Amino acid sequence: VDPDVRQAQLVRSVGILRTRRATFATVVAALLMTALLTVAAAASTHSKRVVTHVVRVKRRLAPVTAPAPPLVSLEGAASTPPSTQQSAAAPAPAPAPVTPVVVSGGS
Amino acid sequence: VIASASFRSLGTTATVVVSDAEALDESRQILATELARFDEACSRFRPDSELSRANAQAGHAVRIGPLLARATEVAMYAADATHGLVTPTLGTALACAGYDRTFDLVLARGRWTVRTAHPSVCAWREIQLDLEQGTLRVPRGVELDLGATAKAFAADCAAATIAGRTGCGTLVSLGGDIAVAGSPPPSGWVVRIADDHEVPLDSPGPSVVIRLGGLATSSTIVRRWTTDRGEAHHIIDPRTARPATTPWRTVSVHAASCVDANVATLGALLMGSDAPAWLGGRGLHARLVRKDGTVRYAGGWPAGAEAA
Numbered sequence: 001v002d003p004d005v006r007q008a009q010l011v012r013s014v015g016i017l018r019t020r021r022a023t024f025a026t027v028v029a030a031l032l033m034t035a036l037l038t039v040a041a042a043a044s045t046h047s048k049r050v051v052t053h054v055v056r057v058k059r060r061l062a063p064v065t066a067p068a069p070p071l072v073s074l075e076g077a078a079s080t081p082p083s084t085q086q087s088a089a090a091p092a093p094a095p096a097p098v099t100p101v102v103v104s105g106g107s
Numbered sequence: 108v109i110a111s112a113s114f115r116s117l118g119t120t121a122t123v124v125v126s127d128a129e130a131l132d133e134s135r136q137i138l139a140t141e142l143a144r145f146d147e148a149c150s151r152f153r154p155d156s157e158l159s160r161a162n163a164q165a166g167h168a169v170r171i172g173p174l175l176a177r178a179t180e181v182a183m184y185a186a187d188a189t190h191g192l193v194t195p196t197l198g199t200a201l202a203c204a205g206y207d208r209t210f211d212l213v214l215a216r217g218r219w220t221v222r223t224a225h226p227s228v229c230a231w232r233e234i235q236l237d238l239e240q241g242t243l244r245v246p247r248g249v250e251l252d253l254g255a256t257a258k259a260f261a262a263d264c265a266a267a268t269i270a271g272r273t274g275c276g277t278l279v280s281l282g283g284d285i286a287v288a289g290s291p292p293p294s295g296w297v298v299r300i301a302d303d304h305e306v307p308l309d310s311p312g313p314s315v316v317i318r319l320g321g322l323a324t325s326s327t328i329v330r331r332w333t334t335d336r337g338e339a340h341h342i343i344d345p346r347t348a349r350p351a352t353t354p355w356r357t358v359s360v361h362a363a364s365c366v367d368a369n370v371a372t373l374g375a376l377l378m379g380s381d382a383p384a385w386l387g388g389r390g391l392h393a394r395l396v397r398k399d400g401t402v403r404y405a406g407g408w409p410a411g412a413e414a415a
Contacts, residue, residue, distance in 0.1 A: 106326025
């Protein structure tokens with residue numbers, strides 16, 4: 001056999017072998033990619049079981065709101081006449097000889 | 108000429124003092140009528156009262172009259188002003204502690220075995236009061252007790268009514284919780300301060316002069332009874348649902364109304380050592396007596412009255 005022919009046959013065999021390997025690798029890669037994408041697609045489309053705590057906040061509107069103003073001192077008493085308001089802003093000590101009219105104590 | 112009359116009502120002593128003696132009979136009649144109305148509407152111990160009916164149907168809206176509606180509103184105001192410390196939701200806690208009937212009957216019964224009650228600082232927010240519809244819904248599992256505010260509210264109402272109808276200066280005292288209305292006598296209303304409102308007028312102690320508003324005193328050394336856990340008293344702490352443990356034995360407050368004064372005294376007892384700052388921050392004049400008898404003041408309460 002002509003050496004040139006033999007060389008040509010050898011080159012062709014090596015080329016065929018490389019082509020087969022490349023084809024095989026491509027097919028395997030394609031299959032792996034397909035499987036991967038399939039899993040990803042399946043994971044994204046199938047429902048998950050998620051436990052969610054639902055907190056129901058029931059806003060109950062009270063028909064009546066308690067009066068807003070806090071406890072007030074006598075200085076803040078709106079219903080008292082101004083003339084007596086200042087002089088009675090605080091209780092005064094009673095003059096010694098005066099008899100009290102009533103006792104304020106626990107009951 | 109100042110004149111006064113006293114009688115028993117609402118489980119305590121009711122006193123009316125007027126600046127014109129001729130108005131005394133009418134004033135006494137007005138006071139008795141007013142207190143009877145309060146008793147019918149607000150008593151926890153009368154099975155036929157509006158409050159008992161509302162308590163019996165807890166969880167359902169019940170139609171009520173305007174007086175109970177106003178008294179409940181005042182009680183909610185007290186709870187709001189004290190962050191739930193002075194609350195109307197202590198009926199069950201009081202009953203578990205032994206105060207489940209009129210106090211005379213509590214004393215007559217003797218020793219009581221304390222039952223456990225649950226704290227109820229926030230339960231008052233579940234009360235549904237509709238003033239327009241005239242309905243009240245007591246929260247399920249709660250029993251309302253208006254004892255912390257209803258007497259003071261009755262004193263304010265009665266004093267204003269008497270002064271309005273008779274035109275004379277009026278002082279009404281219900282168990283030592285005092286409301287004044289109308290023009291006071293020239294020297295003002297002289298009030299003796301004591302641990303117990305039933306002490307004689309000439310007993311030793313400080314006296315002060317008031318001319319308007321209200322003056323109330325609350326104490327843990329009165330209205331006490333015996334239980335298997337020792338002595339109990341009627342001032343319940345909603346945080347524990349048990350009789351309050353407090354450094355103060357008696358607190359007196361002068362404020363714009365008897366309701367405000369009474370709520371402040373109860374709130375101060377329950378706040379403990381924070382009470383003077385709380386009272387002072389609201390411009391309230393107060394006298395606080397520690398358990399050992401030493402006295403502390405808040406606001407403009409006259410320390411000089413102590414020597415009188």
